[in-house]
Amino acid sequence: MTKIDPHFAGELKKYGAEDFAACFNCGNCTAVCTLSEKTANFPRMMIRMGVLGLKKDILASKEPWLCYACGDCSETCPRQAGPGHYMAAIRRFAIAHYEPTGLARLLFKSNPFAIFFTILLAVILGIFLFTLKPDHEVVRWIFNWLPFAVIHDMGMVIFGFTGLAVLIGLINMLRHISGNSKKAKGKKQSAWNAFKGVVGEIATMKRYRDCDLEEDSYWKEKPAYIRPWFIHWSIMWGFIGLFLSTVLDFILKDPATNIWWPSRILGTVAGILMIYGASLAIFYRLKKVTKTYEETRFSDWTFLIFLWIAGITGFWMENAVAFSSNVNLHHVIFLIHTIISMELVILFAFSKFAHAVYRPLALFFHFKNQG
Ligand code: SF4
Ligand code: SF4
Structure with missing residues (x-):
């Protein structure tokens, strides 16, 4: 009923x-x-x-x-x-x-709580990182200051926590929308075809491109590289690339300091993409270029600004390591980079970021119902 x-x-x-x-x-x-x-x-x-x-x-x-x-x-x-x-x-x-904890409700509905929680989390992460003593003796000072094993273990715990929240969220979504999908009339696609549709959409953003090419769209005559679909594509693939490059560093357990190492090249290209996309998205929202960008919630700002800071500080650190530069400012930047990146990951299931898993699942059911 x-x-x-x-x-x-x-x-x-x-x-x-x-x-x-x-x-x-x-x-x-x-x-x-x-x-x-x-x-x-x-x-x-x-x-x-x-x-x-x-x-x-x-x-x-x-x-x-x-x-x-x-x-x-x-x-x-x-x-x-x-x-x-x-x-x-x-x-x-x-x-x-x-999501099962209720944290996202509080974060979305109350800006004071979102500010308080974001700062509190940053302070907790900062204190944790500060408990590890700096060591300036060698060129790869970062991993002496903050032993790589610690980042690795902490990353695993965080991934575990946020991964569980994402998994429960996906199961909940599946429970809710699969019933509707079964009720849908008409011919259905195979799961494999629907899956291929999702992969194609993630790779090309065709549906988003169609929006930008709409007859009356503000973006129709604008070059592709400044249209919203490309901005979204850049942020998404930039983040995926940075994530893969970080995973490669974790697997190798001895991150490359040479900028020509494959994982570094991947990180550099992905970082440029993500900073480009996040910068334009922030600019469009500040300028309110179309109605879409007129209303920006606190959760939209934090998501974009965090991505932007993570990208910029990541580049800073890459240069510091590549040129064996060891000054206190780098330590502060590294601290900011680590805290922001961890907050992004920890809050994945509880923020706008979660659309990265919910949208593909919805697209899967959408393509499945297209006979
Ligand atoms: S914003 Fe409106 S027109 Fe654009 S995709 Fe969403 S529902 Fe359609
Ligand atoms: S939101 Fe309502 S009033 Fe506005 S165009 Fe859609 S149906 Fe019409």
């Missing part, structure tokens, strides 16, 4: 859906959305669910994750109901409800 929650609209406001109650159901937003189709009807349908308090139906929908926040729908809404922002808000709501 469908349960209606009369307080749901008020709840969604706390996640950033400020004006959606103004919607009068005209369907304009769905008509302009390039990504809305027979097997994925949004954003109007999602807004009706919000207005009617159909909380469980939203959690059981793949649609929130099929939207790439291009904002075309918000530009054309006659009621200024902000359908694009509404879609972002229900993604936050879903992240907060799939």
Whole structure:
């Protein structure tokens, strides 16, 4: 039986859906959305669910994750109901409800708590790192100051914790949306084909590109390298590349100090991509270039700024190590780099970052239902 929650609209406001109650159901937003189709009807349908308090139906929908926040729908809404922002808000709501601890709810809903928690976590990590005594005797001073085994072990514990939260979140999402998928009528694709669709989408961002090429889009005439899809692609592949290069360092247990070592080259290229993407994303939000960028929540800022700082401080450290430079400033930068990177990983399941696992799962069901 469908349960209606009369307080749901008020709840969604706390996640950033400020004006959606103004919607009068005209369907304009769905008509302009390039990504809305027979097997994925949004954003109007999602807004009706919000207005009617159909909380469980939203959690059981793949649609929130099929939207790439291009904002075309918000530009054309006659009621200024902000359908694009509404879609972002229900993604936050879903992240907060799939993860098991309740931390994401607090982080999304309360900026003072988010600031307090972020600082507290940084202080705890900082104190932990400071307990290890510096040693300036050798060129590769970093790993004397902070023994590599310690970073390795701490990384494993953190990965374990956040990995478990991500896994439970994914299982919860699967539980919610697989029922809807089974009910969907029509011919279905094989799991293998759906999987290939997801991989293709991650590699090329075709759906996001389609948004940017929409007839009335602000980005249509702009060069590809400054369009939002490419910015998103750069951040995503930059992060994946940096993650792989860090894993390679962990596996080798003796990270290369030579910048021409393969893992270093991968890290350098990925770092450039990530800094490029994060810089432009921050710039667009500061300048509010389109409606999409007009409303930036604290959680959006922290995510982007953390990625940017992690990239810049990573480069700083790469140069310091490559040129065997050993001054106190490098120690401070290294501390900042380690704390920010660890916060990003620790908060993966509890922040906007979680879309990196939820979106592919939603895309899988989407491609599966496309006969
Ligand atoms: S959000 Fe705006 S465009 Fe979409 S159905 Fe409601 S009023 Fe119409
Ligand atoms: S923000 Fe873009 S992708 Fe998302 S619902 Fe609106 S038009 Fe569609």
